[in-house]
Amino acid sequence: MTDTSQTGAEALVRTLIAGGVDTCFANPGTSEMHFVAALDRIPGIRCVLGLQENTVTGMADGYFRIARRPAATLLHCGPGYANGIANVHNARRAGSGMLNIVGDHAIPHVKHDSPLTADVDALVGSTSEWHAFGTSPARIGSDAARGLEAARKAYGQIAALVLPADVSWSEGGVDAKPAIAQGPAAAEPRAVQVVADALRSGKKALILLGTPAVVPELHPLLAGIAQVTGATLMGSPSISSSPRGKGRLVVPQVPYAVDRALEELAPFEVLVLVNCPPPVGFFLYPGRPSLVHRPDADVLTLTRHDQDAAQALQALADELGAQAVAVPEAKEAPAVPDLSGPIKPAGFAAVVARHLPADAIVVNEALTLGGGFDAVMPGAERCDWLTVTGGAIGGGIPLATGAAIGAQAQGRGDRRVVTLQADGSAAYTIQALWTQAREKLPVTTLLLNNRSYAILLGEYAKVGAKPGQTAMDMMSLDRPAIDWSSVAKGFGVEAQSVATLEELHDALKKALALDGPMLIDVQFAG
Amino acid sequence: MTDTSQTGAEALVRTLIAGGVDTCFANPGTSEMHFVAALDRIPGIRCVLGLQENTVTGMADGYFRIARRPAATLLHCGPGYANGIANVHNARRAGSGMLNIVGDHAIPHVKHDSPLTADVDALVGSTSEWHAFGTSPARIGSDAARGLEAARKAYGQIAALVLPADVSWSEGGVDAKPAIAQGPAAAEPRAVQVVADALRSGKKALILLGTPAVVPELHPLLAGIAQVTGATLMGSPSISSSPRGKGRLVVPQVPYAVDRALEELAPFEVLVLVNCPPPVGFFLYPGRPSLVHRPDADVLTLTRHDQDAAQALQALADELGAQAVAVPEAKEAPAVPDLSGPIKPAGFAAVVARHLPADAIVVNEALTLGGGFDAVMPGAERCDWLTVTGGAIGGGIPLATGAAIGAQAQGRGDRRVVTLQADGSAAYTIQALWTQAREKLPVTTLLLNNRSYAILLGEYAKVGAKPGQTAMDMMSLDRPAIDWSSVAKGFGVEAQSVATLEELHDALKKALALDGPMLIDVQFAG
Missing domain, CATH: 3.40.50.970 (Thiamin diphosphate (ThDP)-binding fold, Pyr/PP domains)
Structure with a gap:
């Protein structure tokens, strides 16, 4: 691991590979050429070019949602990163993990404020859960390892590593081995108890589910909990991937339109949040509330976004005496409509x-x-x-x-x-x-x-x-x-x-x- | 001006019109609908739709470079603004003025962290010379007036005003009249003196020109100064618009390639900066310097970017006894090449x-x-x-x-x-x-x-x-x-x-x- 004849860029690539990164979505520029050369020289990472940076970060989000592990991205300086912020934002809201590697000017060049210099620290800092500035080839491997650990934390996070060109091109690179991803933390037993009590109270209850709570493996258990308690299941708008179709539990999402959401959530006196925030309207409208649940509802958190949904739902089921049950049979697919008409x-x-x-x-x-x-x-x-x-x-x-x-x-x-x-x-x-x-x-x-x-x-x-x-x-x-x-x-x-x-x-x-x-x-x- | 039956959005539109804004480049979203309605209701501003935000901010830059006054833009929340940052960056480096109006969530909605909520303050703050957060319909007019004044300051600046949806839709709007633009400040007489002395010293001198120093009206004076002093004129890479062609002074730009720039600037012992920064390479390369002038050159600032180029050059000419002279005749256009070949x-x-x-x-x-x-x-x-x-x-x-x-x-x-x-x-x-x-x-x-x-x-x-x-x-x-x-x-x-x-x-x-x-x-x- 201390082959210091390698460059910082090579140490970075070796660290990514050691951390299980197999894909890098890229839109490189001049300051990233040594990193591109290292990716070229050291096999193991598939590089996928995007023609604009928001396509790059959006691809990393899509990759994570299916592969369930972070890809790296390669972006060019502050303005290049800025081009990709909108889909970083979407990925962050989806709970997707990625490690954005943002190439930047060589460190001694920054003070001269050359034309492409921007406040990259403010841009990555305000849009990432973790970020660091690479300061030397000797540390770039451990920086990247910490970044990958952050990107994999709990279910996934946005991490960004700024890579100055001279850190990339200089020798003395030391690569590192990222730690094994730590799974999400267990739910608090007290939270399970409080939720179970509420679901047994006879009040009308809604269980609102985030991404890790709607994976197909949990559908039989969710169906069992709903059966025993009479609670309604609904998906949070924050769900990044919903399993749908035959054999899957039908979990409708909170409607986007605020008035419809208010109407659908009006019956529920108890709201249980499983890995998702309280239901909030996308926008506020004059004379309407921000939160679309009943103002007098008891809002209870079973698990926060970084806690273990599967463990918590099993604990809840045990507490309630609920068993996994067969997911209700799907309805027949509707008949194909008259194909001759216009498209509605x-x-x-x-x-x-x-x-x-x-x-x-x-x-x-x-x-x-x-x-x-x-x-x-x-x-x-x-x-x-x-x-x-x-x-x-x-x-x-x-x-x-x-x-x-x-x-x-x-x-x-x-x-x-x-x-x-x-x-x-x-x-x-x-x-x-x-x-x-x-x-x-x-x-x-x-x-x-x-x-x-x-x-x-x-x-x-x-x-x-x-x-x-x-x-x-x-x-x-x-x-x-x-x-x-x-x-x-x-x-x-x-x-x-x-x-x-x-x-x-x-x-x-x-x-x-x-x-x-x-x-x-x-x-x-x- | 105190027609408080108007909404904040209407007060904002009236303030823009009072400030001479005739064009708004726009990519609106839900939170900007009341502002769109006000633009629709109050005639006077041409609204131009862009299909993505970086096209919007880039259009505002192009508008300024030709019209020499700021347009407004209309963008949608933090991620929408982020999509436009790259061309805001280019505009800022060009010294272009614009007022970016960034629609955002209604103020009471922000704390609920709805899906589109982002750190808009960090995004606009790190990329603008002036920014403010609109807090009430009563103040939105004066906020916009200050923003326009900032956008027109000296030669031009990036200004951003965050417009919460409820400030837009609420009544009690008060519009304002932006102050007349203040021109750039005069150069310091001492700077003129120091530069004149250096140009008379017999040392080989280069006068490096920024945008306000290369306007066509100054070409006869620049030609006269060059004639009297033997100094070479060159354009800074920061020039946003160069007059070229017949009747214009030929002012070559500092080459982009660092080795060529080093070579071309090597002869000059004196460097005079007129509304531009010292010549810095776009990027740093191993074994090359950041600044492309001679390390032992005297670098003198005649005018900073916000000072009056025309006044300073006239004062310098007076000091040197230089007169405006006819711009040298253009060479003939080269003969049209053989049209049958491939394109090189x-x-x-x-x-x-x-x-x-x-x-x-x-x-x-x-x-x-x-x-x-x-x-x-x-x-x-x-x-x-x-x-x-x-x-x-x-x-x-x-x-x-x-x-x-x-x-x-x-x-x-x-x-x-x-x-x-x-x-x-x-x-x-x-x-x-x-x-x-x-x-x-x-x-x-x-x-x-x-x-x-x-x-x-x-x-x-x-x-x-x-x-x-x-x-x-x-x-x-x-x-x-x-x-x-x-x-x-x-x-x-x-x-x-x-x-x-x-x-x-x-x-x-x-x-x-x-x-x-x-x-x-x-x-x-x-």
């Missing part, structure tokens, strides 16, 4: 759900048009359903790309990824399609095209004014209409536009038979 | 320079392929030449878009914008093409296509290693090749690919005759 949400969802192959990964960044799926997913093949947890637009296509790579890293390169991607949000990180083409990933992008920021039109209506031309121009995408097929082909991805359910059906069949990516521009009826 | 930098530059119409605006984000222009620009029609000053990739297309809108705001919508856009950097903010199409802007994008990050290949060579497959995969864009014409058409911009100088010639003629935008995919010889 319900028919769209039915067609897509019937086509989903088993073990697919669905990425959903289509809030306004993706609403038809709740009715049809219980009858679909089983899948993992990923959402943009942090609300920062532009997560979908990078998430899907990284998820496909994460599946490959798990030896499950056969898993199909299907992206439900609204058009407005597609425009933020459309460059990620190119990485899908380069890596020949089995990703099918359904571009849900309504030629507007439909969600904003809905929000604007709540303001109580009819939009004039100025407002409409800030919420419509129809002047000019974007030809998504042309954009996708430009980035090397096969593409086709469809305007009827029958065309969608045929295009989906074709897309899902391809080894590589395809985009279907789904033109919704206006 | 020299021939490309010659063809483009001959086609440039008078008063064009050229935006250059093509470091490796744009090198042929120094030889031909002195004979070209006069133009303004804009570069990506901060080194953050992805400035070009948004800058060009904003520059065209800035020209319209100045009543010079006839000015043609020509973008020299390298392919690697084009991929970062390609969405800005759509805004060119929507606003029907006379922008001709020359996409300089070499299917690689050529600058990185050059930098990698300095590392001393031959790139293997892993390294090549992080620096090449040829698998798959991006079809830029297809991407541009997808975003509504006419496009054509050319592979010979003759095709380039024909396509340029066509593009420059269009009222709206066109992209020419210029395939350089490999």
Whole structure:
């Protein structure tokens, strides 16, 4: 471990490999060339290029959600990192782990304030759970080891390591071996007791579940707890990956629309939080509360986000005398609708759900048009359903790309990824399609095209004014209409536009038979 | 001014209009709907939608560089602002002024840490020269007034105002009238004296010029000072807009390549800085210095970045007994090369320079392929030449878009914008093409296509290693090749690919005759 003839960059690469990192999503620049050379020289890490940094960090998020271990990213100086912050934010809200390696100027260069110099410390510090500044080749290995340990802590965290160019190029590098990941901490016995008492109190109770509490292995136990207590199960909006489809427990999510959420949560006098925060509206509206549960509800925390959901739920079940039970049988999939009509949400969802192959990964960044799926997913093949947890637009296509790579890293390169991607949000990180083409990933992008920021039109209506031309121009995408097929082909991805359910059906069949990516521009009826 | 029946959003819009803001580049979200409604209701501000935030801030930079007054931007919460930081960074390095209005959660909502909540204060604070958090409708007008004053201070600054949704929607808004912009401060007489003495000392002197020192009005005076003192004039890499072409003084810029810069600056014993920092290399390399001037040179500051260049140069000329003189006659434009060959930098530059119409605006984000222009620009029609000053990739297309809108705001919508856009950097903010199409802007994008990050290949060579497959995969864009014409058409911009100088010639003629935008995919010889 003390081969000091190696450079700092080489020590860093060896430390990453020793820590089990097999993938680095990258958008390098001049200050990272020695690190790129080290990645080139020392085999063991797959490097995946993104054309813009928000595609890079979004891919790392998608990778984590499927592979359940952190990838590294490679980004270029403060402004390059800034380009990737939005999807770091989404990943942090998803509880995903990653180690962002942010190349920076050589240390003696910083004081000269050259053009690309920025306050990288403020940028990484305000957006990461752990960050460090690499100060020497002798310490870069142990810095990276601590970063990886942070990225794997509990369920996952955002870690960032600033890598100055001279630390990268100088000799005297010492690599390190990251400690084995520590699992999440056990729940407090007192919390289990308090929750059990509340669930036995006869009050109407809701159990709100975060990501580690909805893994498929826990579904029989959750079903048993619900059966014994009569409590309702619901998913937190913070869930980064929901198991859905046949054989899985149906766990509806807290609705996005505040009024609907208030209505659905109104009956519950007791709220039990399992690895998730209290249910808060995405935004506050005039005359509405921030929290969408009853103001007089007892809000009890079974487990915080970094505690062991499986252990806590088992302890709770033991306390309640609940057993794992068979997950209720799925309803039949709804009949396929008349395929001749124009494309509307319900028919769209039915067609897509019937086509989903088993073990697919669905990425959903289509809030306004993706609403038809709740009715049809219980009858679909089983899948993992990923959402943009942090609300920062532009997560979908990078998430899907990284998820496909994460599946490959798990030896499950056969898993199909299907992206439900609204058009407005597609425009933020459309460059990620190119990485899908380069890596020949089995990703099918359904571009849900309504030629507007439909969600904003809905929000604007709540303001109580009819939009004039100025407002409409800030919420419509129809002047000019974007030809998504042309954009996708430009980035090397096969593409086709469809305007009827029958065309969608045929295009989906074709897309899902391809080894590589395809985009279907789904033109919704206006 | 105390019409308190207005909302905070309305007070803000009225304050912007009172402060002379006529353009708002926008990418709004839910928390900004009341501000959008106010922009809709109160006429006076042109709202221009960008499909991603880095296009928005880059447009504001381009607008400022041409209109010489700040536009506002409208961005959505911390992650939306983060998406725009890279071009805020470039604008700050350019000395451009803008007021970024960052919509955020309603104040009582922040403590609930809803999914889109981020540390917006750290993000705007670390990237702006001035920032404030709007706390009430009664104060939002005066906050905005101070922000505009900051954005116009001296030559221009980055200002940011966080606008919580409830400040926007609540009544009791009070608008304000921003103070008239204060011009830059006068230079210190002592500095003028010291510089004059040094220029008379007989030592070999270089006068390094920042943006306000190279405006065309100062060229006769600069020529006179050079004539009297024998000093050499050079442009700082920080120049945001260089006047070039016929009738303008030829002011070469400090070369980007450090070894060339060291060589060219080696003769100079005296360095006079006029509104610019000392010449520093973009990056530090092993065995090279950070500063590219002679280590023993006398470095003298005539004016800091916020002092009055015109006044200082006049005082210096008076002290030296120098007069404004006629700018030396331009050389003839080089003969047009044989048009039948493949496209290489020299021939490309010659063809483009001959086609440039008078008063064009050229935006250059093509470091490796744009090198042929120094030889031909002195004979070209006069133009303004804009570069990506901060080194953050992805400035070009948004800058060009904003520059065209800035020209319209100045009543010079006839000015043609020509973008020299390298392919690697084009991929970062390609969405800005759509805004060119929507606003029907006379922008001709020359996409300089070499299917690689050529600058990185050059930098990698300095590392001393031959790139293997892993390294090549992080620096090449040829698998798959991006079809830029297809991407541009997808975003509504006419496009054509050319592979010979003759095709380039024909396509340029066509593009420059269009009222709206066109992209020419210029395939350089490999």
